[in-house]
Amino acid sequence: xxxxxxxxxxxxASYWLVGVDVGGTTxxxxxxxxxxxxxxxxxxxxxLSSPDATLLSIVAAxxxxxxxDADPSRSLAAIGLGIPGQQDTLRGIVRIAVNLHWYxxxxxxxxxxxxxxxxxxxxxxxxxxxxxxxFDNPAGEQDLAYISVGTGLATGVILEGRLLRGRHGLAGEFxxxxxxxxxxxxxxxxxxxxxxxxxATAVVRRARELLALxxxxxxxxxxxLTARGVYDAAAAGDLPAQQIVDAVGTELARSLRSVVLxxxxxSVVLGxxxxxxxxxxxxxxxxxxxxxxxxxxxxxxxxxxxxxxxxDPTRNLGAWGAAALAAEAxxxxxx
Amino acid sequence: xxxxxxxxxxxxASYWLVGVDVGGTTxxxxxxxxxxxxxxxxxxxxxLSSPDATLLSIVAAxxxxxxxDADPSRSLAAIGLGIPGQQDTLRGIVRIAVNLHWYxxxxxxxxxxxxxxxxxxxxxxxxxxxxxxxFDNPAGEQDLAYISVGTGLATGVILEGRLLRGRHGLAGEFxxxxxxxxxxxxxxxxxxxxxxxxxATAVVRRARELLALxxxxxxxxxxxLTARGVYDAAAAGDLPAQQIVDAVGTELARSLRSVVLxxxxxSVVLGxxxxxxxxxxxxxxxxxxxxxxxxxxxxxxxxxxxxxxxxDPTRNLGAWGAAALAAEAxxxxxx
Numbered sequence: 001x002x003x004x005x006x007x008x009x010x011x012x013a014s015y016w017l018v019g020v021d022v023g024g025t026t027x028x029x030x031x032x033x034x035x036x037x038x039x040x041x042x043x044x045x046x047x048l049s050s051p052d053a054t055l056l057s058i059v060a061a062x063x064x065x066x067x068x069d070a071d072p073s074r075s076l077a078a079i080g081l082g083i084p085g086q087q088d089t090l091r092g093i094v095r096i097a098v099n100l101h102w103y104x105x106x107x108x109x110x111x112x113x114x115x116x117x118x119x120x121x122x123x124x125x126x127x128x129x130x131x132x133x134x135f136d137n138p139a140g141e142q143d144l145a146y147i148s149v150g151t152g153l154a155t156g157v158i159l160e161g162r163l164l165r166g167r168h169g170l171a172g173e174f175x176x177x178x179x180x181x182x183x184x185x186x187x188x189x190x191x192x193x194x195x196x197x198x199x200a201t202a203v204v205r206r207a208r209e210l211l212a213l214x215x216x217x218x219x220x221x222x223x224x225l226t227a228r229g230v231y232d233a234a235a236a237g238d239l240p241a242q243q244i245v246d247a248v249g250t251e252l253a254r255s256l257r258s259v260v261l262x263x264x265x266x267s268v269v270l271g272x273x274x275x276x277x278x279x280x281x282x283x284x285x286x287x288x289x290x291x292x293x294x295x296x297x298x299x300x301x302x303x304x305x306x307x308x309x310x311x312d313p314t315r316n317l318g319a320w321g322a323a324a325l326a327a328e329a330x331x332x333x334x335x
Numbered sequence: 336x337x338x339x340x341x342x343x344x345x346x347x348a349s350y351w352l353v354g355v356d357v358g359g360t361t362x363x364x365x366x367x368x369x370x371x372x373x374x375x376x377x378x379x380x381x382x383l384s385s386p387d388a389t390l391l392s393i394v395a396a397x398x399x400x401x402x403x404d405a406d407p408s409r410s411l412a413a414i415g416l417g418i419p420g421q422q423d424t425l426r427g428i429v430r431i432a433v434n435l436h437w438y439x440x441x442x443x444x445x446x447x448x449x450x451x452x453x454x455x456x457x458x459x460x461x462x463x464x465x466x467x468x469x470f471d472n473p474a475g476e477q478d479l480a481y482i483s484v485g486t487g488l489a490t491g492v493i494l495e496g497r498l499l500r501g502r503h504g505l506a507g508e509f510x511x512x513x514x515x516x517x518x519x520x521x522x523x524x525x526x527x528x529x530x531x532x533x534x535a536t537a538v539v540r541r542a543r544e545l546l547a548l549x550x551x552x553x554x555x556x557x558x559x560l561t562a563r564g565v566y567d568a569a570a571a572g573d574l575p576a577q578q579i580v581d582a583v584g585t586e587l588a589r590s591l592r593s594v595v596l597x598x599x600x601x602s603v604v605l606g607x608x609x610x611x612x613x614x615x616x617x618x619x620x621x622x623x624x625x626x627x628x629x630x631x632x633x634x635x636x637x638x639x640x641x642x643x644x645x646x647d648p649t650r651n652l653g654a655w656g657a658a659a660l661a662a663e664a665x666x667x668x669x670x
Binding site: 143159164165166167168169170171172173174176177178179181188189190254257258261262263264265266292295296297298299301302 | 511525
């Protein structure tokens, strides 16, 4: 439905693509030209006062993004958006985006009415995975998994250069793999899903639990208590924080083993605020992989630490990936 | 290297395809014509007296298979083989097949020298998955996972009608997903891999452990003690056997949840000797999925019991899949 709205520009034309990463807190955008070169980026607060107010804040962000470069030879050709939750990508409908209060919201129809160009949506983590594949992929890997660690944990997968979506758009929902049947309750209704043990939210919960036991820790002075704060405290030698970082790393290492065995990818990229701890985030994961290697030829073959890395923290790969999604909508064969 | 050996027959020609499933105990074959219609099947013991003796027993089985139908209008066009372990499918070399004592064994070269037609190999479970997709797929599913439960546990995956292989031919190695870090040691060197808890071998080990505790059980009378025997005893009301069947089903249900979330397939097919217990094999798995559904919208959406089934036990889908692999080698675009 989206591609028929306007004639797609010929591949030699000059035009703009806008990529939008819609989060529960902020809306981030990027303005790319037809060669996917950046001309501006923008981040504004998400207006959550009503579903339509959220739309208007996104529309305003797109308009402001277009105003970032006044080049009169270019006009808007397509918009791509990454939206949290479950999307009907074919019909352009946001099925369920809990944090945005959007349920069966006809986002693409509304945006097309406003901008008159093709608009495409997909799940935010999947869009960010496309961003990693297109813009943060120095070795040109054609098979990679991207793990986004935040409030929850979600995985996007590229196989042979193509985004894996699955029959219902749920492929890669590793955050809801049950790793401890007696573990903490998960938002999904199960117990001990991976994200209840290793997400940024889980890191904070683990810290609160340790503090409740009365342990001496510099974490008591943190306000607010954040996952990044726990990693910083661990680096500074705080023992309870180190305990949490090690436990999370070990659990994540086991689960990334499952990701590697599931897809046999050559690159596993971690992203999300807490991963900006960088090497300190990777170290306990690598330590567990090396422990597994000691006794296992299989582990030595597949759990090679060099396949692990942190996504480029200097740009919003969600917004960039959304712009790449828009480009694919214009030229599907390039996808 | 294989396709250049002879001119592939035109698609209107009549010819034979031979599919071979090579196991540590038996070699099973099927003779299909150009329309993939069966003309004969054969099973012989695998000769393990030496690597070359194994080859000769396979060559003999292929020759006997061709003799099953004397139609003079057809000649052999291609051979496909499913081999346990890790294969270099492109170079036609068996990398590691522990049970066959083949290490870097140039199987395709040897067979081409003998038969003068294209020969192709792949991992046995992957080949059986192709067999399920092509010959045991009444709904024509384009996305399915096949789980083979035997000495170990391995998974094959079809996504959008194509076999998922992965970068190193290891995609779908769910049997080595660590589900209990303190669990039994696995052949791979890790502890608590899924296959140490739910394979046919694991069922027998669990039974021995329970018997060692002195529990009264009809399992004591079984000689040999087999996984199928445990399922039969459970059906007859034996309490320790029921306990094992329930524990295995619960564990398998959790792991199949991971398979469904990883690939978002609409069909999960279980195969292998122990699954011939049929409904009794599926029941404890379904029971756990229904338990998960009680508290979880996600589980209600993705863990639908109707996506689970047992592979057709009446034909050797490994050999049939191998014949399909041979057909794909002749006409790659049909793959």
